[in-house]
Amino acid sequence: xxxxxxxxxxxxxxxxxxxxxxxxxxxxxxxxxxxxxxxxxxxxxxxxxxxxxxxxxxxxxx
Numbered sequence: 001x002x003x004x005x006x007x008x009x010x011x012x013x014x015x016x017x018x019x020x021x022x023x024x025x026x027x028x029x030x031x032x033x034x035x036x037x038x039x040x041x042x043x044x045x046x047x048x049x050x051x052x053x054x055x056x057x058x059x060x061x062x
Contacts, residue, residue, distance in 0.1 A: 002046060007035035009053045023052040 010020055021028045026045065033039045034049070041049065047057045 001037075002041065003034045003037045006031075006046075006049055006053070009050075009055060010035075013053060015053070020049065020052060024048045 010017075017028045017031055020026075021031055024031075026048065030039075030045075031049065034041045034045075043057065050057050
């Protein structure tokens, strides 16, 4: 779920995987696997990606 959201946010800003990887210091393959739902990111990784896209991760109580 978060991977699809990350991909949607990235594509809406016309940022390619290479650029996002360069900004975050993460690997292209790692980001691709997160976006495709093959793996779930750790909280710090999700925060790093979302920060690079201009967003922040927030936990909300139900």
